[in-house]
Amino acid sequence: MFEAVAFYLFAFLTITMFYITVTTAQALYALSALAAGMIFISAFFFILGADFLGAVQIIVYTGAVMALYAFGMMFFDTTREVKENHGNKYIVVGLSVVAAVMVVAIFSAPIISTNMQAFYPMVEGAGNTEQVGMVLFTKYLVPFEVAAIMLLVAMVAGIVLAGKKMDLSLTLMNAEEIQAAEDEKNKKVLS
Amino acid sequence: MDNAYLIETIIKVVVILLVFSALAGIGTYFERKVLAFMQRRLGPMNVGPFGLLQVGADGIKLFTKEDIIPSGVVAPIFKIAPVITAATAFMAAAAIPFLPAFTLFGYEVHPIVADINIGILYVLGVMAVGLFGPLLGGMASANKFALLSAARAAAVFISYEVVTGLAALAPIMMVGSLSLIDFNNYQIENGWIVWSQPLAFILFWIAAFAETGRTPFHLIANDHEIIDGFGTEYSGMRWGLFFIGEYANMFFISFVIPIIFLGGFGDGTVLGAFALLGKMAFFFFFFLWTRAAWPDVRPDQLMWLCWKVLMPLAVINVVITGFVMMF
Numbered sequence: 081m082f083e084a085v086a087f088y089l090f091a092f093l094t095i096t097m098f099y100i101t102v103t104t105a106q107a108l109y110a111l112s113a114l115a116a117g118m119i120f121i122s123a124f125f126f127i128l129g130a131d132f133l134g135a136v137q138i139i140v141y142t143g144a145v146m147a148l149y150a151f152g153m154m155f156f157d158t159t160r161e162v163k164e165n166h167g168n169k170y171i172v173v174g175l176s177v178v179a180a181v182m183v184v185a186i187f188s189a190p191i192i193s194t195n196m197q198a199f200y201p202m203v204e205g206a207g208n209t210e211q212v213g214m215v216l217f218t219k220y221l222v223p224f225e226v227a228a229i230m231l232l233v234a235m236v237a238g239i240v241l242a243g244k245k246m247d248l249s250l251t252l253m254n255a256e257e258i259q260a261a262e263d264e265k266n267k268k269v270l271s
Numbered sequence: 272m273d274n275a276y277l278i279e280t281i282i283k284v285v286v287i288l289l290v291f292s293a294l295a296g297i298g299t300y301f302e303r304k305v306l307a308f309m310q311r312r313l314g315p316m317n318v319g320p321f322g323l324l325q326v327g328a329d330g331i332k333l334f335t336k337e338d339i340i341p342s343g344v345v346a347p348i349f350k351i352a353p354v355i356t357a358a359t360a361f362m363a364a365a366a367i368p369f370l371p372a373f374t375l376f377g378y379e380v381h382p383i384v385a386d387i388n389i390g391i392l393y394v395l396g397v398m399a400v401g402l403f404g405p406l407l408g409g410m411a412s413a414n415k416f417a418l419l420s421a422a423r424a425a426a427v428f429i430s431y432e433v434v435t436g437l438a439a440l441a442p443i444m445m446v447g448s449l450s451l452i453d454f455n456n457y458q459i460e461n462g463w464i465v466w467s468q469p470l471a472f473i474l475f476w477i478a479a480f481a482e483t484g485r486t487p488f489h490l491i492a493n494d495h496e497i498i499d500g501f502g503t504e505y506s507g508m509r510w511g512l513f514f515i516g517e518y519a520n521m522f523f524i525s526f527v528i529p530i531i532f533l534g535g536f537g538d539g540t541v542l543g544a545f546a547l548l549g550k551m552a553f554f555f556f557f558f559l560w561t562r563a564a565w566p567d568v569r570p571d572q573l574m575w576l577c578w579k580v581l582m583p584l585a586v587i588n589v590v591i592t593g594f595v596m597m598f
Contacts, residue, residue: 131393138397142396143429207388209448
């Protein structure tokens, strides 16, 4: 009974939150609803007994949405509404309905067929975290490592893009050094 | 799910909520007294003996003050932000074992709401969500200083979280479990983890200061600006909820550090239980002590410290631990 109550409660909350995220014109509402929706999704992992993934969902998405907030702070006045260009509303509604029906059809198709079986059955006696580890470091080792390399590439690229003057820190320089750097910049502009 | 379990859980939740809400109030009293003695003042003296009733007076003041919602703010977010801080602090407490199991009227009580086997991850993750409170409160306030404070909250968040996770990873590798009860049981047989992981202990402790936003890293609500950062526009109990969340977080992290590194409640005797409370009291006192003794750092210094000093140290620590365990 508790599982059913929790499922319907969190399903309702998650859908409401993401609906707000998509429809609102205010950046702060959208970001807050996105964060709340991401955290409510973790409840489904907990209901299914996948505690580890639930906790990871919370940790990863709080960090990710926090970075989004930082960008939102830089780009928008988050207390005002953003003017948006609204196209044809009927197209949006129609596409969403078609997409939703297709997703339901895809995920409910295997239920009709009877020969369903788990590719990687649960290991008896192993905890939730160990289960994830076993599958991740045997069957999915290559995708895991490829993802690691991708993240490394992204990190190096980010450092290269952001780190053009990383050895300079205005807060650690004294007044003359700052003045010298300013003069250097002005010289380029003047010449 | 039987009824006894349900009733037991509800009682435990209510007890934890009541005890730690009260402790948060008493914590403010201790903070003022300790700070006062370290600065050669007397602290609260007038209300009751030794100013003990000051806690009640503060509570009455917070509850009866008008709850002002300024006209320029984004009202729904502004209203919900303090609740996030307080609620997540108490949600994190669900996986912390506060005392060893004991028998009450012939019924065995485990003073932990849910012994999920990902305890430490859950506690750290949910505590981290608490920083959304200052962030949202600051962004919704339509106040320049509050917005700056929210920006600093984001900076603090992205700095310390990696350090906390990596520092806790080395002890997790040694114990082989994420449950805080398993941490305690491991240390009964193998001695305290702090002797084999002194570096991880120090790193986790430093990150705990950033996590709770206490003084060396108290840059979310920046005292130097004279006003209260994200709390500038708040009044009454909404502001009080931020405070309850902060102090509850301090108490909970003061429980978590001894359980991970300093043996927890040991083998579960009465002595062990008091030892855990004693360790908790020391870590709580240490929070107040640093506030009296240290100045705040700047946001860029915090980021420099976390990313260029603490994180490499934590990574090296994890690698060394891995090699030692492998060979």
